[in-house]
Amino acid sequence: MRVADLTEEQLLGRIVPLLPAGSATLVGPGDDAAVVSAADGRFVVTTDVLVEDRHFRRAWSTGEDVGARAAVQNLADVAAMGAVPTSLVVTLAVPGDLAVSWVEGLARGLALACAPWDVGVVGGDLSGGPVVVVGVTAHGDLEGRAPVLRSGARPGDVLAHAGVLGASAAGLALLSADLVGPGDEAAIRAYLRPGSPLAGGPAAARAGAHAMLDVSDGLLRDAGRMAAASGVRLDVRSDALEGDVRGVADAAARAGVDPLDWVLGGGEDHGLLAAFPQGAALPAPFRAIGTVHAADDESARVTVDGAPPHVRAGWDHFAG
Template sequence: MPISPGGRPPAPSTVAELGEFGLIRELTSRLTTTPAVRIGPGDDAAVVAAPDRRVVATTDVLLEGRHFRRDWSTAYDVGRKAAAQNLADVAAMGAVPTALLLALVVPAELPVNWPTELMDGIRDEAQVAAAAVVGGDVVRGDTITVSITALGDLRNQEPVTRGGARPGDLLAVTGWLGWSAAGHAVLSRGFRSPRAFVEAHRRPEPPYHAGPAAAALGATAMTDVSDGLVADLGHIAEASKVRIDVESARLDVPAQMSDIGQAVGVDPLQWVLTGGEDHAIVATFPADQKLPARWRVIGRVLAPSALPQVTVDGAPWDRTGGWDHFGDALEL
């Protein structure tokens, strides 16, 4: 390695120059901890307190070119997004997130600042949910792949699954719907504004607190909106053997979203009903449950007339939409 005029070798500029263990040291040096972490990075495995004696666990993968583009999102954005989608799954079970594990595949020629900024994003999003990154692995590969495993604690509550919705229940949502899809549409056409929608696509902001709060309120079924409202409600309908009807007049379609839809020739209601990656929390509640203002009632649970299904204003939703990893991506 050449020596700089100051007598010191230049700092490594790529992952290959830094090396596996150098990269691990660089990533772990950026981490913070929480009281739940008993043993953090640096040993064969981490140890995280589980007072409830039940651990909620989930995992997800982001693949460059499939889930993110480096010309649209910074590494920090990707880190925030990767953490958020897993932390939201924990919250949607009614649990409190406690820890994250990162598995990272990167090309050798990748600049060092990309994985370090990624880790900064993961760490900062974990802190929003009062969780911590406790370990992981790094591997050389041709395509950047970010895999997160999230852990959570139920704190003596029963988990809220997709299978508990009952006819007569209210359907309510908290968080944004359709914002990420609208932002994707903006980015797809080469624009960067309206900024609020672009940022919603780059860095979703799930309402983590709402999951455990919904469990305490008596939610009968719950999920986060990752694949689209209709698609994710379909999982609840199938698991609960019910029909769920969404009332479109109760859905929030901001004026700016309508403006974007008009500009690109898309009905914004399509984004609200089928756009994923906002990670809003949607849940069903007993009909007599008074809900806090943060929850917006958008429909109800009915007994199925035939197969369990999701309807919109009483009719089957017959437009395409929603995300299927082994099908075609939603065309916005």
């Protein structure tokens, strides 16, 4: 059955029952707008979009993969503010010849990513289009805490990371070069359906993190954003990344690249990068990967072992 074989109402009738409600939802899908509780009078909001053949390929990705990925990349942004995710609103454009089962899979993927965190998918919009486009807006509850901004890092802070680095880049490289082999399941999954240490965001806020952001475009590029916003220099220790390098070393050897390039420059792992006060107990799963210094050179906001890195700085949607 294709999308074109159904009316909009019939397609929605297949999607909506698959979506989680979430305990913060007061009014869910079915009215002109949803109503979601915001216990402390504020809410965190973020949005992102996935475009077919730009961010994913249907030849590689199931509907479940795309739904889960669309949810996680937005939930990670909410967590990076120190907030607890509460709800998503999803817009979806699909071509008429798309299988209805693929759209149902997308709904299941959204549910798989959201349900463990009690996040509701509370509404959205549906349209036709030449390719699949998934837009997600996520909301979160600060639970009375101040938001953790990327502009708060201070000299002397400990730079810490939660999550994996380089795995998604490895998966993309293997798929692109048709190099997928036995033992590559983890890397492929990291690209098609990334996870994120979402509980680490609120935990970091409770532990007193000065600054935090989601690492979506590569460690170096996103660290540079934190450094620029905070007016500091971030120095990453390469020895703290040895586990990440080992994790992608075999794939990198087959692809003919330095695995450190993926670890430092690869994006879409959706880990969390945070700056903690010196001496603070790092909440799980954060691990120290560097230090924060006073900015002494505008051209070197981020260094690796004290020197400017010789690695491509990560993904840019327009520069590539």
